[in-house]
Amino acid sequence: MSAFPRFPARVQPASREALSEGLLPDLLGYRLRRAQVAVFNDFVRTMTELQLTPGQFGTLVLVDANPGLSQTALGGLLGIDRSTVVPLIDRLEGRGLLRREASPTDRRTHALILTDAGYSLLAEAVARVRAHENRIASSLSPQERTQLIELLAQIG
Amino acid sequence: MSAFPRFPARVQPASREALSEGLLPDLLGYRLRRAQVAVFNDFVRTMTELQLTPGQFGTLVLVDANPGLSQTALGGLLGIDRSTVVPLIDRLEGRGLLRREASPTDRRTHALILTDAGYSLLAEAVARVRAHENRIASSLSPQERTQLIELLAQIG
DNA sequence: GGGTAATGTTGGACGCCCAAACTAATAGTG
DNA sequence: CACTATTAGTTTGGGCGTCCAACATTACCC
Numbered sequence: 001m002s003a004f005p006r007f008p009a010r011v012q013p014a015s016r017e018a019l020s021e022g023l024l025p026d027l028l029g030y031r032l033r034r035a036q037v038a039v040f041n042d043f044v045r046t047m048t049e050l051q052l053t054p055g056q057f058g059t060l061v062l063v064d065a066n067p068g069l070s071q072t073a074l075g076g077l078l079g080i081d082r083s084t085v086v087p088l089i090d091r092l093e094g095r096g097l098l099r100r101e102a103s104p105t106d107r108r109t110h111a112l113i114l115t116d117a118g119y120s121l122l123a124e125a126v127a128r129v130r131a132h133e134n135r136i137a138s139s140l141s142p143q144e145r146t147q148l149i150e151l152l153a154q155i156g
Numbered sequence: 157m158s159a160f161p162r163f164p165a166r167v168q169p170a171s172r173e174a175l176s177e178g179l180l181p182d183l184l185g186y187r188l189r190r191a192q193v194a195v196f197n198d199f200v201r202t203m204t205e206l207q208l209t210p211g212q213f214g215t216l217v218l219v220d221a222n223p224g225l226s227q228t229a230l231g232g233l234l235g236i237d238r239s240t241v242v243p244l245i246d247r248l249e250g251r252g253l254l255r256r257e258a259s260p261t262d263r264r265t266h267a268l269i270l271t272d273a274g275y276s277l278l279a280e281a282v283a284r285v286r287a288h289e290n291r292i293a294s295s296l297s298p299q300e301r302t303q304l305i306e307l308l309a310q311i312g
Numbered sequence: 313g314g315g316t317a318a319t320g321t322t323g324g325a326c327g328c329c330c331a332a333a334c335t336a337a338t339a340g341t342g
Numbered sequence: 343c344a345c346t347a348t349t350a351g352t353t354t355g356g357g358c359g360t361c362c363a364a365c366a367t368t369a370c371c372c
Binding site for chain 2: 030136149
């Protein structure tokens, strides 16, 4: 899903009477969504100061790893539509974190590159993301965390 | 998350030149999102005939498991805002799958109950969801699937 | 060269969030 | 018992992220 779609913030199980979740807890899609809500919320808290959404963070990482990346290729890596990439890049470019440069080989495409400010912010963001990862995986042993990532990779 | 937010459909890795995903593949949030995209897309395909979104399906399951559930309690279980519950119930009620009944104990709340049509559709939907689960977990052994669900439950 | 395909952009639609306001009804307090 | 505070459901309005379809521009291929 998204760089990330917006997700509900709080999930309070409701009430005194024990409510049943039916067969939902056994469904992968349900568990996946619950887990992503939790992770998403922590990510947002982690990045409030830097003002980066998951999608924006992913963009910085990918442009850093692939200088000159095109918008369509970025969308492919991020798993979002190319029309969704436009406002994403608009905002980052507006903040001076990256630039759309002319591609020397293809005048249709924009070659995306980080600015110095973009590099600096990315470095800071990466540090925070590491702390974020430790937080969300705090109830997992290192082995469990690794295995979870591997299992997820087989599904997605 | 969502009942589910809308998610991107296709993820084509892009190109001839090997693109790097940077540190993204090691991040739980990233893997979670990718997995959920895949699961969401398969769910939508599974339910096109029944015309049920993940949120609507979850609603039917929860109302079935908790007859007389209130809308706020439903939102709590589903993890969505109570203002988001309104159009969700509107649609299901409009299709004759459930009803808002008067609660005998609290005249403010609506007691949600399934209609006969709702029960029938739910039964059919559950059958399809089981097939869907098998499909998305097809690259996992039964033990791996179980463990994935347990690990996810610890995070979310 | 002329048809086909790809890139980035726009516009319309939808689902979700939040906040605020409003009504009706319940619960708590003096 | 009366007054206040709280809660349930709804509506409205703003915002964001996503999709798809359509469009102009540019590139590719035979």
